[in-house]
Amino acid sequence: MMAFTPLEQAAIAAILDESGERRVVVEQQLTRSSVLSRKNTGGGFFAELKVDSSASRLNEGTIPFGENIYFGIYGLQYGLGMILHLKGGYVNLLEGYSVGGEDTSAIDFARIRFALIAEPGPLPTSGS
Incomplete structure (x- = not known):
């Protein structure tokens, strides 16, 4: 299993900031998680997550997080939007999607x- 990249860490921190009352459970799940796989889809990326089974479960089931999380990315005119998906009450996928439909296949996220x-x-101009 893999550690989170700097971009993934920044996306997760931003998503946690907008998670409201559900933040505690989501943060607990994320601190007990790792990346199983990553895929650059050409329209963004998917990072499949594995959460430790001892983490608390969210009652919401599959409601995603990250409605207004955007990152300017070197080489993309419109950047990426970020969404944290859940399945069965557990975080299971971090998605970065090309907001402008730009090709991301050459980007090393x-x-x-x-x-x-x-x-x-x-x-x-003052990006990370």
Whole structure:
């Protein structure tokens, strides 16, 4: 199993900030999770997550997190949106999707420059 990349860590931190009252359970699950696999889909990426079975379960089941989480990404005009998916009350997938439908197949998401942004757009000049 793999550790989270800097982009994944930043996305998770931003998603936790908007999780409201469910933050405690989601944060507990994420601290007891690791990445099983990653895939650059050409339209973003998927990071499949494995949560320790001792973590508390959310009652919501499959309601995703990350409605307004965007990152400026070096080489993308509109950046990525981020969504944390759940299955059966547990986080199971972090999705980064190309907001403008741009091709991401050449991007190495583990090493890319990025910055959290308020709305879809390019990487600010002071990005990570």
